[in-house]
Amino acid sequence: xxxxxxxxxxxxxxxxxxxxxxxxxxxxxxxxxxxxxxxxxxxxxxxxxxxxxxxxxxxxxxxxxxxxxxxxxxxxxxxxx
Amino acid sequence: xxxxxxxxxxxxxxxxxxxxxxxxxxxxxxxxxxxxxxxxxxxxxxxxxxxxxxxxxxxxxxxxxxxxxxxxxxxxxxxxxxxxxxxxxxxxxxxxxxxxxxxxxxxxxxxxxxxxxxxxxx
Amino acid sequence: xxxxxxxxxxxxxxxxxxxxxxxxxxxxxxxxxxxxxxxxxxxxxxxxxxxxxxxxxxxxxxxxxxxxxxxxxxxxxxxxxxxxxxxxxxxxxxxxxxxxxxxxxxxxxxxxxxxxxxxxxxxxxxxxxxxxxxxxxxxxxxx
Numbered sequence: 335x336x337x338x339x340x341x342x343x344x345x346x347x348x349x350x351x352x353x354x355x356x357x358x359x360x361x362x363x364x365x366x367x368x369x370x371x372x373x374x375x376x377x378x379x380x381x382x383x384x385x386x387x388x389x390x391x392x393x394x395x396x397x398x399x400x401x402x403x404x405x406x407x408x409x410x411x412x413x414x415x
Numbered sequence: 416x417x418x419x420x421x422x423x424x425x426x427x428x429x430x431x432x433x434x435x436x437x438x439x440x441x442x443x444x445x446x447x448x449x450x451x452x453x454x455x456x457x458x459x460x461x462x463x464x465x466x467x468x469x470x471x472x473x474x475x476x477x478x479x480x481x482x483x484x485x486x487x488x489x490x491x492x493x494x495x496x497x498x499x500x501x502x503x504x505x506x507x508x509x510x511x512x513x514x515x516x517x518x519x520x521x522x523x524x525x526x527x528x529x530x531x532x533x534x535x536x537x
Numbered sequence: 538x539x540x541x542x543x544x545x546x547x548x549x550x551x552x553x554x555x556x557x558x559x560x561x562x563x564x565x566x567x568x569x570x571x572x573x574x575x576x577x578x579x580x581x582x583x584x585x586x587x588x589x590x591x592x593x594x595x596x597x598x599x600x601x602x603x604x605x606x607x608x609x610x611x612x613x614x615x616x617x618x619x620x621x622x623x624x625x626x627x628x629x630x631x632x633x634x635x636x637x638x639x640x641x642x643x644x645x646x647x648x649x650x651x652x653x654x655x656x657x658x659x660x661x662x663x664x665x666x667x668x669x670x671x672x673x674x675x676x677x678x679x680x
Contacts, residue, residue: 384573385470392581400588404674464648471569475652479633483622486662490615493666497673
């Protein structure tokens with residue numbers, strides 16, 4: 335167990351989550367959300383769950399970003415609120 | 416208002432962090448997650464199904480019905496996405512009726528005749 | 538999608554990447570017994586390879602992987618998995634209990650192959666469903 339790695343991964347994870355909510359540009363929000371999923375996969379792999387990590391890396395960091403980008407083509411990249 | 420939301424989130428996060436004190440240690444053999452049926456899986460997964468990866472044995476064999484429901488959910492998501500977007504496209508074409516309209520009947524006839532699923536442009 | 542290819546560089550890189558992604562996806566599906574992975578993850582990787590093909594090749598990818606194929610593959614996977622599961626119920630067993638359906642093999646051997654085919658069918662199902670969702674989002678919502 336490397337407690338420092340756990341700690342900093344979780345801190346960066348929370349920062350990414352807040353950033354994905356607060357950023358104005360929706361394209362940047364999609365990028366930050368993809369990075370969040372990637373860090374989440376790293377954390378799962380470190381916690382000893384490689385199956386969940388593989389699912390998170392393939393779905394969260396891969397396909398969800400593609401689908402969200404495809405949705406951005408229709409709604410535009412400017413945030414409303 | 417935003418300050419109130421931040422304070423509320425802080426209080427709730429404090430409660431959650433306080434509540435984690437009651438969680439068992441990681442890998443504790445006496446915790447509820449380790450004393451139930453999981454010991455049976457850990458001891459018997461290889462002899463039951465010759466599968467070294469225990470997660471796969473649980474997902475596809477012991478909990479196979481659960482996986483089947485998950486699969487049905489995925490297929491239903493794909494089908495409903497397809498149907499909803501087809502309706503929206505038909506509404507923009509001006510040929511939208513009820514849920515099962517004339518256009519649906521024509522679509523079904525086209526599909527039964529082996530034509531394209533997406534309309535005239537295929 | 539007006540031009541033949543969206544970008545020459547994207548096309549060349551995707552052309553090199555797609556077979557590698559697919560080979561690794563089949564490895565993940567079929568080695569679910571021994572390594573992390575399984576049908577779901579491998580199916581997602583297969584769908585990602587097809588979506589890379591769609592993004593890089595534009596309209597030409599519909600000749601290689603038609604738009605109708607996604608939902609057909611998903612339906613095939615779901616039906617095959619359902620048949621695999623309910624087959625043993627016809628012989629009086631439970632869901633996915635093969636020992637009564639196929640006599641002559643050991644119970645653990647049967648469960649091994651049952652897990653294998655279940656993973657393969659789940660892989661087909663996820664692959665087809667995700668490609669169908671992508672195609673519906675890309676083409677069904679516009680025009």
